[in-house]
Amino acid sequence: MRLGILGGGQLARMLALSAHPLGISVACLDPAPAACAAPVTNYLQGAYDDPSGLAELAGRTDVVTYEFENVPAESVRVLSEHGPIHPGPGALATAQDRLFEKQLFRKLGIPTPGFAAVGNPADLQRAVSELGLPAILKTRRLGYDGKGQKLLRVPGDLDQAWEALGAVPCILEAFVPFERELSVIAVRAPNGNRAFYPLSENTHREGILRLALSRPGDPQQETAETLVGRLVDDLDYVGVIALELFQTSEGLLANEFAPRVHNSGHWTIEGAETSQFENHVRAVMGLPLGSTAAVGHAAMVNFIGAMPEPAAILTLPDTHLHAYDKAPRAGRKVGHASVRTLDGAQLDALVQPLQRLANEVADG
């Protein structure tokens, strides 16, 4: 069996590393001359909207998936003429537009922060009157890692934010004081079978995930599974999905979903019976899903901007390195390390030296 991936970054790399043991070969399409998935895939260099590159990817593979949600919709349409692409165009179109996403959450009874569509400065004024300040103005499309959004604190911020984001269609979201940021990662098979990973508790800085912790038995687990379960069933979803949630005094509120493997699930490589990467491959290839049960308690620390010395990471107990083979660059995710321990009481102490290493090399 042969899997094609749009995108050749670290998610494609880790998908490929988990596909090979299943006997599945992997081809990638990416515009970069040597993206980090290249050493472990049959690598095609080409633009995501290049018809010949897409045709070649489809021709070399049985099923296509993608590692990021900003794939051109037209590319997905072209690929779907050649064969199956998972997750499907409906999930992708929804995930590509923050307004569609929030509207779907509302339709499915998945609570969200208050939101309003913003198509022009007058809309923005109205939305602020309705939702109050502070609030967050986000472009409907093409945002990630904190990009494409502005915090509005006072009425004077509105015009500048609208212009700074490019005067494009936006969504205004109420600012929600949260107790925790959580994500639930689920996987759904073509036959409707579903499985849910233990929740991740996430810490961001400058809009970029820094730390994900997973302790089995989180009191919000059941609620989170119910919410993401509605989403995947409605979308007739195939593959891994990540639903980001705020835990607030009003309960869980959905922030956004990613129709792919997710940074907050990297700990599953060691901390779950089957990793999110393997389960995504299993799902899209029509193979039986693997168990999502926890193997101990786990945490993941991102390396942003540059990697610490590998030897310094590898001396830390219960710690597993995942370098992405990427050149250092400010704000870039260049690797991560996971801690996995059967003794949950040890988790915090094990993570601390890893965070110190990450902070020493991180920009900002």
Add this chain to the structure above:
Amino acid sequence: MRLGILGGGQLARMLALSAHPLGISVACLDPAPAACAAPVTNYLQGAYDDPSGLAELAGRTDVVTYEFENVPAESVRVLSEHGPIHPGPGALATAQDRLFEKQLFRKLGIPTPGFAAVGNPADLQRAVSELGLPAILKTRRLGYDGKGQKLLRVPGDLDQAWEALGAVPCILEAFVPFERELSVIAVRAPNGNRAFYPLSENTHREGILRLALSRPGDPQQETAETLVGRLVDDLDYVGVIALELFQTSEGLLANEFAPRVHNSGHWTIEGAETSQFENHVRAVMGLPLGSTAAVGHAAMVNFIGAMPEPAAILTLPDTHLHAYDKAPRAGRKVGHASVRTLDGAQLDALVQPLQRLANEVADG
């Protein structure tokens, strides 16, 4: 950092899969046009004794290792002129000759079955008088998976066995009734640091490993570590080594060692904190060794000749598939699956359906 591997089979493939997350790129040299490590390595097709292929491998890498012990000694010499090769030439030369191997065991006080060198039919007669029958006649060089050996039951077997093995230098070994076949896998770093995996209990059929079980706390663990510890220290060994042992009424007797990652250690991918593959890479690259502690109880079943349907394997609980991407062929190792469970009492029941699948496709 860049690692070169002589050989592009499943051991090279699994070494590469564990090297990439450490940020280490891998190049392989193998005579096959598309060996199974090719999709995950920078692959060079060439004979093991081709000077230009060896020079290219060395030129592309910082350290070279090998995935099998029958590498031409001259190739190792050529490579060692370019840079480090681990394990070193001394370990390799010893492992390549069953007589040298047994003599080293004897020198180090590592008990072995009785043995005698056999250079001609008269030697063989003398050796049989000394060691008795049954006994096993083995070629000193180039044997593996039960190849290059003959069981001698009665005096009339001697001449035929000598001829069948090609009238080449041999070793006669006393036939040892054993209670269990065990192996201990150890790893040693350039600075002399050592670590030992929990013992594997191995079952062979037709000379090929079928099942390896690892239950932490084996009563023979300490003795086995002492024996393999003597071996690696004497050889100033760098990398993973496997020492195969017979458990007999006289205690542990050493059968042979492999200067590489070993089939009986494949369960370490899931069943140990750090796999044998990652630890071999760490050792030869001069990185700190990882913990060899068990993660639960584990077992591995080989797929010989052909693979079962992946979906049939992937429905089994606690089971992990490792396909090698090799064409089916009688007697060929084409994949394995591991079972890992935190509940040791479940191990046998979990392994049984996997063994049934393996037996259904296995030849013989």
